[in-house]
Amino acid sequence: MTTVLPRTTREVRLAAVPEGLPAREHFTVAVTPRPEPGPGQVLERRGLLSPPARTASGQREYGTGEIARVRVIRDLLALGLTIEDLRGCADRLHLLAQDPPPRCGADAPGGPAPGVAGRTLAALDAETDRLAALRENLARRAFGDD
Template sequence: MRIGDAAAAAGTTPRALRLYEQRGLLPPPDRSPAGQRRYGPDDVARVRVVRELLALGLTIEDVRACVDRLPLLDVETIRSRRAPEGVCVRASPVVSRRLAALDAEIARLTRQRDELAARSARPRHPETPSRATG
């Protein structure tokens, strides 16, 4: 199938397929005599797995770190949390690093939120004119 059909079947866009290919998440597809990309059912299944992993919060770089194990996964396995040990979603160093990064970002955002809340709760001094915000 051509790129538009494959993208539609995987629930994404042709641009995303080209990006996944460029970043090494998809192998280069076969080409027609006219040079058009041709995808098969295995390619569509792989794109679905990539999209599911990205939806879980992994980055393209995270997924690329375990690209050799993507054929071991399918979307239902990921969703059911029955993925084999070490395959991007269970007990994987990739997942551990991503969780640590997410925890750090949550902590940073919590501190930022608390600071903003504290500043907005402070009473204004009568001699300090209020500033209009834009």
């Protein structure tokens, strides 16, 4: 299930400095655009990246291990896996940063792949079959081939 975040947020702002305890009239509520997450924040929130150390000025400071992990995540997302897929194997993502990465599928190339990779390959195969049938049908209609 995908969670859709609202496009706006509400902020409670101090409208006037009180002389004593603040009351309701000292505050206003403003609707503002939701800020976009910064680099790495989505990965941190989803448990794929640990919150990094901070510099004295509060900026995130990523080490070589974290940078390698982000590259692995980026590459896997580009291959069609989702953040949710990666959450299921987050404890093993560091293994893919090794050079060369360890084999994680069946012994024989082209054999059945386990887990997330197997499900993703099956989905890609099904989509390829669907598109091939669609192309064949379109070609038959467009060019009259039987």
